[in-house]
Amino acid sequence: MKFYDCATAPSPRRVRMFIAEKNLDVPVVEVDLGSREQHGDAFASLNPHRTVPVLELADGTVLTSSHAICRYLEEVHPRPALMGSNPQERGRIADLDWRIEQEGFLAVGESFRNRAKSFKNNAVPGKHEHAQIPELVDRGRSRASQFMQWLDTQLDDQTFVAGEQFSVADITAFTAIEFAKWIKLEAPAEYVNLHRWYSAVSARDSARL
Numbered sequence: 001m002k003f004y005d006c007a008t009a010p011s012p013r014r015v016r017m018f019i020a021e022k023n024l025d026v027p028v029v030e031v032d033l034g035s036r037e038q039h040g041d042a043f044a045s046l047n048p049h050r051t052v053p054v055l056e057l058a059d060g061t062v063l064t065s066s067h068a069i070c071r072y073l074e075e076v077h078p079r080p081a082l083m084g085s086n087p088q089e090r091g092r093i094a095d096l097d098w099r100i101e102q103e104g105f106l107a108v109g110e111s112f113r114n115r116a117k118s119f120k121n122n123a124v125p126g127k128h129e130h131a132q133i134p135e136l137v138d139r140g141r142s143r144a145s146q147f148m149q150w151l152d153t154q155l156d157d158q159t160f161v162a163g164e165q166f167s168v169a170d171i172t173a174f175t176a177i178e179f180a181k182w183i184k185l186e187a188p189a190e191y192v193n194l195h196r197w198y199s200a201v202s203a204r205d206s207a208r209l
Contacts, residue, residue, distance in 0.1 A: 003069075004029045004046070004054035010105070010179040011125075012053040013209070014066045017171045020206035022077050026055075039127070050127045067097075070168055082168045093162045096154075096169040100161070104147035104176035111140030111183045144180050151177075152191035160197065166204075174201045 003019070003026045005012045019026055031037050031052050038050045047054045047064050055069040056062050063069045074083045084090035113119045114136040124130040151173060154161060161169040177198060180186065187194045201207055 001058055002027050002029055002056045004031050004043075004052055004056070006031050006033045006052050009033060009052060010109075010175050010182075011051070011066055013178075014171055014175050015053045015055070015069050016209045017175070017206040018070045018073060018082060018168060020209055021080065021082055021166070021171070021204075022073060024073070024077060044127070048127065051125050074168075082166070082171075084162075084167070089162070093167045093169050096162050097167075097172050100147070100151075100169060100172045100176060103150070104144060105172060105179060107140045107143035107147060108176060108179045108183060108185070109140070111137050111144065111185075112179075114140065115183070141183055141185060144176075144183070144185055147176070148180075148185075148187045148191060148194060151197075152187070152194040155193035155197045159200070166201075170197075170201055171206075174198070174207060 003015065005016065005028050007030065031043060033052070037043055038047075038052065044050055046056065046062060049064055051064065053066060053069060054062060054064050055072065057072075063072055071083070074081070081089075084093045109125075113123045113125075114132045114134065120132060121129045123132045123136075151161070158164060160166050161173050177187070177194075187198070189195070
């Protein structure tokens with residue numbers, strides 16, 4: 001098994017944290033996105049979508065999304081359970097994880113990729129060129145702000161995003177909050193629940209990766 005990573009990118013960080021929480025030792029191959037290594041023939045033959053993260057299994061199977069990689073690792077290494085321990089928990093965590101990705105993580109990405117000069121012709125991750133849309137910079141930032149407000153409310157009476165147990169939903173939310181720093185967006189001080197949760201997650205070993 002090989003994990004294709006980029007230490008500076010937010011999407012692979014979700015998987016790095018998941019792997020660390022599982023206490024797994026997975027060989028890592030660094031992909032230099034800055035030099036556009038993902039568009040080279042070698043990597044493109046592995047993942048035609050030209051994105052990271054990627055997990056290559058021993059039998060040659062290639063998984064090319066954070067969701068798929070984490071799902072596979074949860075199946076083969078079920079403890080500690082990061083996606084729920086019963087059908088109800090699994091459904092609830094999956095629902096929250098999807099919403100966090102859509103309304104938080106991708107909102108930040110929308111703002112960042114439509115503003116950064118390095119993504120002038122690559123406003124959408126992948127092999128195809130997409131021009132930046134300046135109007136999406138503010139829209140993404142507004143969506144990310146709304147996500148932070150929702151997250152603070154979600155954490156009002158519980159330790160973690162889905163309840164009292166740390167889960168993949170916390171990993172996605174944490175990386176979204178960290179990613180928001182790239183657009184100079186931080187949670188207001190009055191979001192005390194969010195800040196309490198953020199401090200707790202930041203103290204975990206996986207958050208230092």
